[in-house]
Amino acid sequence: MNLQAPKGMNDILPDEIGRWHRLEAAFRSTVELFGYSELRTPLVEPTQLFVRSIGEATDIVEKEMFTFDRGDESLTLRPEGTAGAARAYVEHAVHGREPLTRWYYLGPMFRAERPQKGRYRQFYQAGCEVYGDAGPAVDAEMIDMLVRWLERLGVSDVTVHLNSLGAGGTRERYRAALVEHLAPREASLGDDSRRRLVTNPLRILDSKDPRDVAACEGAPSILDVLDDADRAHFAEVRRLLDRLGTPYVVDGRLVRGLDYYTRTLFEIRATGGELGAQNALLGGGRYDRMIGELGGPEVPCIGFAMGLERVLLAMPREPLAAVPTVFVAPLGDRGLAEGMVLARELRELGVRTELDGRRGSMKSMLRRASSLGASLVAIVGDGEVDRAVVSVKDLAAHAQADVPRADAARTIAGQLASKGAPGGA
Numbered sequence: 001m002n003l004q005a006p007k008g009m010n011d012i013l014p015d016e017i018g019r020w021h022r023l024e025a026a027f028r029s030t031v032e033l034f035g036y037s038e039l040r041t042p043l044v045e046p047t048q049l050f051v052r053s054i055g056e057a058t059d060i061v062e063k064e065m066f067t068f069d070r071g072d073e074s075l076t077l078r079p080e081g082t083a084g085a086a087r088a089y090v091e092h093a094v095h096g097r098e099p100l101t102r103w104y105y106l107g108p109m110f111r112a113e114r115p116q117k118g119r120y121r122q123f124y125q126a127g128c129e130v131y132g133d134a135g136p137a138v139d140a141e142m143i144d145m146l147v148r149w150l151e152r153l154g155v156s157d158v159t160v161h162l163n164s165l166g167a168g169g170t171r172e173r174y175r176a177a178l179v180e181h182l183a184p185r186e187a188s189l190g191d192d193s194r195r196r197l198v199t200n201p202l203r204i205l206d207s208k209d210p211r212d213v214a215a216c217e218g219a220p221s222i223l224d225v226l227d228d229a230d231r232a233h234f235a236e237v238r239r240l241l242d243r244l245g246t247p248y249v250v251d252g253r254l255v256r257g258l259d260y261y262t263r264t265l266f267e268i269r270a271t272g273g274e275l276g277a278q279n280a281l282l283g284g285g286r287y288d289r290m291i292g293e294l295g296g297p298e299v300p301c302i303g304f305a306m307g308l309e310r311v312l313l314a315m316p317r318e319p320l321a322a323v324p325t326v327f328v329a330p331l332g333d334r335g336l337a338e339g340m341v342l343a344r345e346l347r348e349l350g351v352r353t354e355l356d357g358r359r360g361s362m363k364s365m366l367r368r369a370s371s372l373g374a375s376l377v378a379i380v381g382d383g384e385v386d387r388a389v390v391s392v393k394d395l396a397a398h399a400q401a402d403v404p405r406a407d408a409a410r411t412i413a414g415q416l417a418s419k420g421a422p423g424g425a
């Protein structure tokens with residue numbers, strides 16, 4: 001049997017995980033500085049949650065969800081994090097406890113997309129949600145936080161695309177204006193877009209099909225149909241971003257693939273790097289109607305979600321510093337038992353320690369120690385046990401000396417630390 005990971009789903013092997021850990025830690029520490037706390041929700045939710053929040057006529061709901069039945073319940077592997085977070089917010093009546101809530105999450109999402117570089121069926125998102133702030137300061141703060149954070153990670157070649165979808169009836173008004181423009185051009189649209197003309201015409205603006213791009217030429221911009229309040233909100237977001245010195249481009253064509261957005265909408269794209277076509281690092285915006293639509297009170301919200309694989313592709317690769325390691329090489333029965341005790345003592349002092357208990361030859365153990373990049377080898381044979389010492393070999397310095405067994409762990413930890421490595425007591 002040829003067993004492989006499911007299509008579009010990847011293993012992350014230990015030689016890659018260091019970059020993931022660094023990225024995740026950098027994300028957590030940054031958003032926590034802004035007052036966000038972590039939320040963890042189930043990886044599966046009732047299917048209806050996604051249908052109602054993301055929207056029936058979106059690609060995600062139409063064809064990308066991993067849905068299964070369990071008893072008489074239809075469940076779906078979460079394709080994104082906002083819907084589950086909103087469900088939790090309503091379910092736990094969080095609005096009754098605090099007027100303003102800042103949550104972040106980090107974890108795998110699932111979409112049955114056609115896999116390619118930067119696009120997978122299981123991928124990781126990190127995101128934030130703010131509940132209870134109608135903005136526009138929080139909109140600008142979020143965008144500024146993300147741009148500065150990406151810069152610190154070494155991803156400085158980014159463009160912020162900014163749009164407003166309006167609140168209230170703006171979207172509906174615009175939909176009508178767009179259909180009026182596209183209907184006479186229907187015959188020249190691609191198949192998907194012809195269907196979308198009825199189900200979800202705004203998505204046609206997102207299409208990369210050259211026929212659709214041509215048909216959209218000269219279409220009205222949503223920014224032209226905003227009402228006064230939408231316009232004032234958008235102007236204020238822009239004024240604050242200008243003051244913060246965070247560049248953006250106003251992009252009236254930006255719609256993104258989810259139906260729940262209102263007013264501010266943004267996407268940050270990488271301009272260089274290894275990303276290729278899938279160059280959207282993150283997307284976000286306001287969704288002021290979702291909490292009400294899920295049965296909660298009217299609470300304005302804004303959030304974003306970032307694809308961690310894409311950020312990793314855009315980030316420069318830096319060599320990983322090796323973690324200083326002690327290798328314990330036991331020889332003989334008593335040596336093995338004593339070596340295990342020594343290894344435990346070293347680990348209790350915080351020293352990374354690997355013991356080779358395979359009863360191999362000294363030569364093979366030294367080979368293993370050097371391939372691991374261990375700094376020190378602690379040799380514990382029956383002879384050392386008799387003399388109450390441990391023989392410590394410094395691989396780089398080609399030096400070897402006995403140290404008294406009684407305080408060997410502390411001595412070895414000190415030697416490791418003096419080589420410029422962490423790990424002492």
Ligand code: AMP
Pocket residue numbers: 080111113118119120121122123124125256257258280281282283284305306307308309310
């Ligand atoms: P979305 O949840 O569709 O708004 O996407 C937000 C971000 O998640 C995107 O900008 C990508 O970075 C990432 N993303 C979305 N879908 C995928 C996917 N299939 N594979 C990898 N990353 C994805």
